[in-house]
Amino acid sequence: MMCPPELQALHPTKAAPVIQDGNITLAESGAIVEYILTKYGGGKLALPPTSSDYADYLYFLHFANGYFQPALLRYGPVMRCGASSDDLAAKFTKRGFEQSLQILEDRVGKHPWLAGAEFTAADIMNVCSLTTMRVFYPYSLEAYPAIVAYLKRVSERVGFQTATEKGDPGFERPIGAEKPLYGQR
CATH class of the missing domain: 3.40.30.10 (Glutaredoxin)
Structure with a gap:
């Protein structure tokens, strides 16, 4: 639209x-x-099948589109409409959304990047859901300090800064823990 x-x-x-x-x-x-x-790519931003982190790389490369974004897109409208916490659909969608965040929190709490020691395309695929999408489906990361630290590492990368400026000049992606104001773009 x-x-x-x-x-x-x-x-x-x-x-x-x-x-x-x-x-x-x-x-x-x-x-x-x-x-x-x-x-x-010439092997950049990807891990080869011989890497001990290859399975984690594949999982997190597809995590955003396969699990996290669908959970966020189901839960986002529930958050906005103020559904009762007793509502079964609200409970179901909230659980999937919170599981997504907890999976990411656990991973980046133990590793600097989603695939392990290296920044890869798996990180690129997940950052949009943790930043840009928070403008349209606002949520807080206050309960997820490892994700906030991870986003700080991501945002300090020259590639992130360059891509942000080229792709959306002047748009400030939410990197901190606080819940962004809806539609603040």
Whole structure:
């Protein structure tokens, strides 16, 4: 809904993210990241199958799109509509959302990055849900100090700063623990 018409015209989803590479137009963040890593990455931001952290890398590479974002997108409207905490649907969606955050908290509480010792595409895939999406589905990270420390590490990376400025100039992503104000963009 917020994409300009020229972006909507690129792909049937009519939404971002979408990339064009020659005559190829590709949507879906996971597919885009895998395409770029495979075609142009030269082994950067990915772990090889021989790595002892390969399974963790794969899990967290797909965690955002496969578990965290669906949980957030189910729970976000429940948070906004003020459903009773006794409501079964509210309990179910809250549990999935909180599990997502706890999984991430546990992981980055033990490792500097989601795949282990190295910053990888797994980190890139999850940061949007922990930052940008918090503007539209505001939630606090006060109960998750390891995630807050992780986001500080991410935000200090030159690549994060460059991508943020290119992709959304002037937009301040929430990095701290506090709950952002809804729609503050």
